Amino acid sequence: MRKIQANIRHLRVLKNFSQEQFAEELGWTRSVIGSYEEGRSEPSIERLIDLSNYFNIPIDILVKNDLRLAKDTSFIDVGNKRVLFPITVDEANEDLIEIIPAKASAGYLQGYADPEYIEQLQKIKLPFLPTGTHRAFPIKGDSMLPVKDGAFVVAKYIEDINELKDGRTYIVLTKDDGLVYKRVYNRIEEEQSLILHSDNKLYAPYRVKIKDVLELWEFTCCINTQEYDENELKLSSIVTMFQDLKVELKSIKQLNHLEL
Numbered sequence: 001m002r003k004i005q006a007n008i009r010h011l012r013v014l015k016n017f018s019q020e021q022f023a024e025e026l027g028w029t030r031s032v033i034g035s036y037e038e039g040r041s042e043p044s045i046e047r048l049i050d051l052s053n054y055f056n057i058p059i060d061i062l063v064k065n066d067l068r069l070a071k072d073t074s075f076i077d078v079g080n081k082r083v084l085f086p087i088t089v090d091e092a093n094e095d096l097i098e099i100i101p102a103k104a105s106a107g108y109l110q111g112y113a114d115p116e117y118i119e120q121l122q123k124i125k126l127p128f129l130p131t132g133t134h135r136a137f138p139i140k141g142d143s144m145l146p147v148k149d150g151a152f153v154v155a156k157y158i159e160d161i162n163e164l165k166d167g168r169t170y171i172v173l174t175k176d177d178g179l180v181y182k183r184v185y186n187r188i189e190e191e192q193s194l195i196l197h198s199d200n201k202l203y204a205p206y207r208v209k210i211k212d213v214l215e216l217w218e219f220t221c222c223i224n225t226q227e228y229d230e231n232e233l234k235l236s237s238i239v240t241m242f243q244d245l246k247v248e249l250k251s252i253k254q255l256n257h258l259e260l
Contacts, residue, residue: 002039004048007067009037011055026050056132058159096123097154100179102138109178112215126154129220133157136223137171137179143198144169144181151224153181155217161188161210165218172196173215174208181219 012022012033019033028047035041043051045059052059061067098121100108111117124136136152147153155171158164170184172194182196188210197205 002042003066004042004063005037005039007062007065008033008043008051010068011051012037026054053131056159096125097129097134097136098123099136099152100138102140102150105138105140105179109173109175109214112173126221129154130156134220135217137181137217139181143200143203144183145200147181147222148224148226150226151222153222154220156220158216158218161213161216164188164194164216169219171215171217171219172208172213173217175212175214177208 012019015022017025019037020030022028023030023033027050032047036043036047048059048062051057051062055062057067098118100121107117126134134154134156136154139147139149139151139153141149153169153171158170164170164184164186166186167183169181172180172182172184174180180196183199185195185197187193187195187207191207192210193207194210194213195205195207
């Protein structure tokens with residue numbers, strides 16, 4: 001049995017789909033699904049792209065690896081790399097996201113690679129999320145204001161660290177610091193490291209080596225668990241105004257330099 005043949009059936013079963021339901025999800029026909037699973041034909045590159053996009057799994061992993069090894073867990077080990085896929089679903093076959101509870105966040109460093117730890121986490125459904133594997137992480141402290149202490153950041157798993165977008169915010173899991181939420185700057189090519197910045201300038205930026213980064217999750221949305229008061233909203237508006245003003249002043253300075 002070819003790996004892609006077994007993988008298509010395995011992923012369909014993990015989603016609790018019949019062949020007909022799976023075909024409808026992908027815009028294929030039931031007979032096409034049947035022919036792939038029974039090995040009577042193989043998917044074209046266009047169909048492999050459909051599968052890759054739907055499950056958020058790279059094509060080479062779909063073709064080269066036996067995903068049945070994942071059983072009913074949320075990831076599979078491929079060499080020294082872990083590939084996560086969104087296979088947790090509710091009764092309506094909607095993807096669910098795991099919530100890392102605030103009290104247990106310290107244990108995430110020990111449990112992130114333990115399927116039993118991940119499976120026992122509470123789960124919620126947020127239907128507006130983009131495709132991909134998401135988790136909700138608790139935020140502690142005031143280093144990333146206006147995101148408040150006690151809020152949750154919902155973030156999308158980044159499989160390849162080279163997909164990191166400079167200056168965006170990420171949940172970063174490292175060997176030494178555990179979970180942190182920071183604005184990240186890519187220094188992989190020059191120094192094999194990332195620079196982590198807090199939006200609250202009272203906290204100094206620091207570097208982490210790529211070899212120490214265990215997981216990277218890109219910000220999708222924030223869920224606040226407490227209401228903002230009037231002063232906090234004003235402060236946030238003032239900070240935004242000064243940030244915009246700084247950009248405008250920089251542009252004027254560059255323009256004056258060109259005129260001189």
